Amino acid sequence: MTSEQAEGVVRAVVVYDGRLLLVPEADGWGLPSGTPQPAETPQATAVRVVYELTGYLVDGTEPLEPRAATEETAVVCQLLSESPSDGGRFAPDRLRWAPLAETADASLPGSVRRYLRGHTPV
Secondary structure (H helix, E strand, O other), rough: OOOOOOOOOEEEEEEEOOOEEEEEEEOOEEEEOOOOOOOOOOHHHHHHHHHHHHHEEEEEEEEEOOOOOOOEEEEEEEEOOOOOOOOOOOOOOEEEEEEEEOOOEOOOOOHHHHHHHHHOOO
């Protein structure tokens, strides 16, 4: 894990069994996201945000490199629990596990779209 501190919004990319975890947003669906706490790495922010919003345990393993300075930080997370614990901000029935091919309507940073393109079956 890098010792680099996170800045701005960090988005968590949780892919499991060919599906992407999405949470409700004002204008549809989006990745679990939040702002880092002081001295928190992007990976730690992603892990915390996924748990706080969904109750799922994840391991923030792979920060995605943005191609532009304006792109948001995104971290690929491995799912560690198949069922969410109680206490997530969104109840399990309010979460969406979208097949990767159906994520075109989600608000995703460019780095995430590039990552998913490489992981979507043709």
